[in-house]
Amino acid sequence: MQYRSEVEAADALKSAYQEIRAEISKVIVGQDEVIKFVLISIFSNGHCLLVGVPGLAKTLLVQTVAQVLDLDFKRIQFTPDLMPSDIIGSEILGEDRNFKFIKGPVFSNIILADEINRTPPKTQAALLEAMQEKAVTAAGVTHALSKPFFVLATQNPIEQEGTYPLPEAQLDRFMFNVTLGYPSFKEELEVVKNTTGATTASVNKKLNAEQISYFQQLVRNIPVSDNVLEYAVKLVGKTRPNGEFATPQIKRLLNWGAGPRASQFLILGAKCHAVLNGKYSPDIEDVRAVAKPILSHRIVRSYHAEADGLSADDIIEQLF
Template sequence: MQHRSEVEAADALRQAYQQISAEIGKVIIGQQEVLKFVLISIFSNGHCLLVGVPGLAKTLLVQTVAQVLDLDFKRIQFTPDLMPSDIIGSEILGEDRNFKFIPGPVFANIILADEINRTPPKTQAALLEAMQEKAVTAAGVTHRLSQPFFVLATQNPIEQEGTYPLPEAQLDRFMFNVALNYPSFSEELQVVKNTTSTNKVEVNKLLNAEQIVYFQQLVRNIPVADNVLEYAVKLVAKTRPHGEFASASVKRLLNWGAGPRASQFLILGAKCHAVINGKYSPDIEDVQAIAKPILRHRIVRSYHAEAEGLSADDIIEQLF
């Protein structure tokens, strides 16, 4: 059994999650599942990729999350002419004839990388390096980024013309790949009602950077039973067509499977998912609940899977 203080801390995280969801719900109608994965990735110290058509309030969602969590927020619109220095900052010659570093927009707690597949690989790599190292290097000097640091990138799945798809190795840096769907009829009705009047909804600040870092540490300290650990690692191993756990259908439907980072994120995400659902340790259901957005961008479908019209989610479903 955990210490009383740890149990209280887990309860505090669950309450904070519920309050944050309710507060954001004042502005964002529907998208509960998306919001859940965004908040889990923040509390698990991961990054999130949102894939959805324009107009689904991706930017508004991120802005509202930043407001409620009282975090510094910057939005970077990715374009084909964006340079790495436009993101991380650059050295300029000051009036005193000395070079000084001017920080770029990456120096914030929450970064919205809008349409990350619109910019060339060199600029994508600059952001992804910052995501991994939580620091940037300019003119040989390393500058630490403020904590917590969280990147939420968006991609439009429709237009592929003039885009630079993220390579698999870079997609792997994102904890979740969350698919956004159109709102239901009643949700869209509510959205139109809210956004076409003069009513402005104000949201309250519920947490600060220090508390978020504390909760991130708490999530890491949650114990996990051996059978849950083994289940998560085996689930990832089953996606590897050349591995010992691959079934005949995986060998036929997948060209490439997920790496060890998927196993780490499955456990971290399952811990957080357990706590926000009132449990003090994750079980197999928690791993399954978050498996699709963790695995869908880490597996590469074969020609057979595409010919049969099987999505990554269909294949993951078979693994359960």
Template sequence: MQHRSDVEAADALKQAYQQIRTEIGKVIVGQDEVVKFILISVFSNGHCLLVGVPGLAKTLLVQTVSQVLDLEFNRIQFTPDLMPSDIIGAEILGEDRNFKFIPGPVFSNIILADEINRTPPKTQAALLEAMQEKAVTAAGVTHKLAQPFFVLATQNPIEQEGTYPLPEAQLDRFMFKVSLNYPSFAEEVQVVRNTTSTHKQEVTKHLNAEQIIYFQNLVRNIPVADNVLEYAVKLVAKTRPGGEFAAPNVQRLLNWGAGPRASQYLILGAKCHAVISGKYSPDIEDVQAVAKPILGHRIVRSYHAEAEGLTTDDIIAQLF
């Protein structure tokens, strides 16, 4: 990418974001918040977990994002018999009697990990290592993954029989956990109209791998005021029962609070949210805008919170 001033680069990211949103909107009806958080995770170099009942176009959404971003895309359908080597690849004996590494589907830019909670922990861990290290190890040799690299995983909240829920420590690898809701009546009418005819909507490609890496570096270079940084760290600290900054009700409502990775993602997410909103530096409102999908899967509700019918979003809203 050619060198630009920071203001020009920020404006270019905002314009690219709006173009991508428009293209995705040709295929995906509604789900504006979900699309926003997926794109923020892409530009922040994070991963995203999508949770929703079947039929809400989770897979179609991820496929559409990969098409618009002109990135290599692989879909892995997680099943109970999936092995780690089915994801990362394996060493095989070649015709020359030497072992060689055959890369698995994880060697791509965008990975759709479909129904990640349907596979045993050992296989989940293989993908989560790749997410964290941006590399995989086979037979003692480390193989770097393509850049940029994102995992967009889906999870079905119903039919829990035969599933392996992701432990909190592994959920922490995802920048966002986003819930997809049922469409409104008008949106569902539009979905049915679009999907029951022969017309297929084509999308235009925007941004290649090099441009995305450029924008990821731009997001990291955005300045942030000390008061915004301290607000984000204090917001996370409020979720920790028994901590110095614990909110008044937290001891009773939470068993466990968020760790330092939440603070890092709050600032990265706020920086990106600020730029796509037309600002050149994040403020407290930007931190709050990304807080729920960042903190929601990093806090564990107590029996009292569940008995009172309080969701994690309710508890986070009390912290603002």
């Protein structure tokens, strides 16, 4: 696909985003913020962690996104007995007496890691290399994954019995940590109307893998001014209790802050957010727009913050 200029390509991305949102809204009612962050993470070549109680259409959302974007989709149901080979694949002895690698479900464009905290850390770690390197190593051989590659994981925030909290290294692989809320009365009324009748909504394909890869590169090519870069890096620096930018209040409220990957994701997310809103370069408002879901799972609250009833988002609001 060719555009005469990056400005024209940016306009095409904004237009495609609006069309994608319109198609998804045929199936998913409400959840506008969630859909926005899922699509930003895809166009930024990142991954997304969804936290919400059962029944909020998390699985339906990712299935719908895969259909609209014309991408291969695989769902992995994480359970305590799941093994790494169930995700990445394994070698078997073929009829010709030679070992051959049988690819697992991770070899797809969009992976739904359903209830990712239900499986032990050994199996959770099977996704680490795939999420960071976009590749899988088995028996000493590295296999490249399909492009684009996107992991959308879900967690149930209420039921903690029989779960294994995600380690910090795993959490840090996710660009966004998005919390889903209950729909409003009007939204739930529309959901019930749409899902209890004889007809079901269908969606049209709007982009393909090649176009998505092009737009991912376009997002990386968007210029950023020095003051926006400095703001993003300083914002992340403020989360580090022992850092030079931490205030006395932050030192009291946080035990641990975000790492450099947060700064990278802030800039990538701000670039994509800017383009989707008709701008050709991000400003500080774009950084702020994506900051909470990027930073919330990268900071560790202190006892004082929990005693004061302050959430991660409350603390990030103070950073602004």
